Amino acid sequence: MRLTRHVYLAGSGLHGFSLSNDYDCHVYVIDGGSELALIDAGAGLDIDAILANIRFDGLDPARLRYLLLTHAHADHAGGARGWYDRFGVEVAASPEAGRYLRDGDEERISLAVAKQGGFYPASYVFRACPVPHILKENDMFSVGELRLRAIETPGHCSGMLSFLLEEDGRSVLFSGDTVFHDGKWLVSNLWDCDIRQYVRSIEKLAAIPADVLLPGHLSVALKDGARHVRKAWDTLQRLSVPPSIV
Numbered sequence: 001m002r003l004t005r006h007v008y009l010a011g012s013g014l015h016g017f018s019l020s021n022d023y024d025c026h027v028y029v030i031d032g033g034s035e036l037a038l039i040d041a042g043a044g045l046d047i048d049a050i051l052a053n054i055r056f057d058g059l060d061p062a063r064l065r066y067l068l069l070t071h072a073h074a075d076h077a078g079g080a081r082g083w084y085d086r087f088g089v090e091v092a093a094s095p096e097a098g099r100y101l102r103d104g105d106e107e108r109i110s111l112a113v114a115k116q117g118g119f120y121p122a123s124y125v126f127r128a129c130p131v132p133h134i135l136k137e138n139d140m141f142s143v144g145e146l147r148l149r150a151i152e153t154p155g156h157c158s159g160m161l162s163f164l165l166e167e168d169g170r171s172v173l174f175s176g177d178t179v180f181h182d183g184k185w186l187v188s189n190l191w192d193c194d195i196r197q198y199v200r201s202i203e204k205l206a207a208i209p210a211d212v213l214l215p216g217h218l219s220v221a222l223k224d225g226a227r228h229v230r231k232a233w234d235t236l237q238r239l240s241v242p243p244s245i246v
Contacts, residue, residue, distance in 0.1 A: 001057070003222060004212060006031045006146060006167055008057050011042045011050040013075065015217040015245065020049040023120060025075045025216045028174065029054060030165070032144020037066035038089065039163065039174050040216065043120070044079030044127070047086065066090050066133075066143060070176025070216060071160045072097035072109045074126055075119075081127035092133035092141055094152070096159025104128030110157075110190045135161060153178045153205060155198025156186050162205060173210035173225055178202070181219035183231025185242045199236055206233035218245055 001009040001019070011020040011027025020027070024042035027050055036059060042050060054061050067089045069077050080101055083089045093101060100108045106126045114120055135141060135150040141163075151162040156177045163174040177186045178201055185202070187193060206229045213225030221228055232242045 001053070003028075003214065003220065004167055004170075004172060007165070007172060007214070008054070008059065009220070010038075010053040010057070013043075013217075019053055021046040023075055024050070024079075025177075026214070026220075028214060029057075029059060030143050030146060030148075031059060032142075032146040034063070034144040035065040036061075036063045037068055037143040038064065038083065039068050039214075040070055040076040040176075041067055041079035041083055043075050043124075044082045045124075047079060047082045061087060064089055066092060066141075068135075068141065068148070068163060069093040069097055069101070070162065070174065071157050072100040073157060073177070074109060074111055074114065074124065076176070076216060077101055077109070078124070078126055081129040084129050090133060091129060091131045092135050093131050094150075094159035094161050095134050095136070097161070098131035098134050098159075100159070101129050102131050108192075110192075113190065151204065153201035155194055155201045156188070157190065158192040158194075160201070164208065164210070170211040171209060172212040172214060173205065173208060173229075175205065175213060175215045175229070177216045179205060179213075179229050179232050180215045180217065180245055181213065181221055181228050183228050183235060183242050184218070184245050185232055186245050187241075202229070202232050202236060205229045
């Protein structure tokens with residue numbers, strides 16, 4: 001599903017557009033011309049469904065070179081090993097997310113409690129994967145002719161990154177699970193969900209004049225994306241909290 005000149009939506013689960021496996025987050029594809037990159041990997045339970053959507057949009061999966069992760073939760077990073085095994089993608093992530101993925105650390109990504117909460121099947125396994133690229137605040141990452149800027153946005157979990165792409169004079173913000181359409185967020189009862197960091201991350205993103213907002217779940221905003229981020233920040237400034245997506 002083409003969203004902008006260079007960005008496609010190829011995967012999306014039950015909390016989105018049901019384009020692929022129910023457990024998948026939004027999986028975006030960036031077409032940099034000579035190469036493609038994924039933003040997030042999905043849960044890894046049905047990569048073929050995502051591949052079918054990539055091909056349907058006229059893209060050649062053989063051009064896949066990179067996988068940029070917003071964070072290491074299983075719905076976003078669980079498919080990393082599958083993409084690596086099939087296409088040799090090079091994974092880029094924050095130091096924390098990179099460490100959890102390299103170690104296959106189910107405890108640090110809170111997978112056991114997520115299974116208990118019914119978010120994943122009991123048989124689900126988080127597979128370790130190499131992470132050759134570590135990204136920190138304001139690092140630039142090239143995908144063919146395009147460049148993305150990494151923005152550290154912890155709060156929903158440790159090691160969360162957002163990505164900003166400048167495209168044809170417009171700013172495209174990939175916000176992961178930090179902020180969603182209509183000013184929502186995702187606070188969870190997990191060890192690394194930190195409200196104070198979360199508020200600072202929302203404030204940081206609210207200062208970006210994003211034209212397009214592409215979050216990890218739910219609807220996308222293809223114009224005036226910053227309005228949705230500002231709505232979350234305005235709510236926080238009124239000493240209240242944004243509504244959660246679950």
